[in-house]
Amino acid sequence: MSGGPEPISAEGLRVAQEELARLRAEREKAAGTLRGEDDAVGDRADEADELRRAAEVARLDDRIAEVEGRLEEAAVAGAPATDVVGVGSTVSLRFADGEEEVVEVSELAEVGERTLVTWDSPLGKALIGCHTGETVAYDTPVGAASATVLSIGGSSTR
Incomplete structure (x- = not known):
């Protein structure tokens, strides 16, 4: 890729938007399982499970930010070129x-x-x-x- 803002095809846009919706739903579900600050953590197994769920939320947050950034970049780049093949063509x-x-x-x-x-x-x-x-x-x-x-x-x- 060129290193600058890259356009995205209509199909690529659809795929990215669907992935973003799926990631947000997964994140909401995963975040809902985390304990609040006032909730006591039980034994080490409970603590390990809580850390695993927190890591999953962090992974989803990272991917959401990546997809949102790509969609913003595509908006800046505009429509794909029609004279030379590039991303989005x-x-x-x-x-x-x-x-x-x-x-x-x-x-x-x-x-x-x-x-x-x-x-x-x-x-x-x-x-x-x-x-x-x-x-x-x-x-x-x-x-x-x-x-x-x-x-x-x-x-x-x-």
């Missing part, structure tokens, strides 16, 4: 076997979501910085592959 590709597919380059990927390609995956790394008409080569678990960029955010070469 929607890219139409033609693979070497002739199959065509539209993917979104994202930071986050949802398990099972085929249309999201993370920026740090082999295909994502190959696509970052490419322009319409360029062919990229990348490695897959079954060997080398290639794809041609047909369009970025709607600027097609067809």
Whole structure:
């Protein structure tokens, strides 16, 4: 990534917002199990359990802050570029076997979501910085592959 504010695709935004909602709900539930200052802690097992729950709340707080920061950064960055592939770009590709597919380059990927390609995956790394008409080569678990960029955010070469 560029190091500056990065845009986010519509699908990436949806994934981040869903994760944020899930994290906030988990945090609320976990925080509700913590004892108040006036509540006495029982034996060492109770104390260890309390520390584990407090650590979980802290972990959730950290991830919530990270996702909120990413969403704020995306708001500052604005819409993804349409002249060069970057994080947040929607890219139409033609693979070497002739199959065509539209993917979104994202930071986050949802398990099972085929249309999201993370920026740090082999295909994502190959696509970052490419322009319409360029062919990229990348490695897959079954060997080398290639794809041609047909369009970025709607600027097609067809």
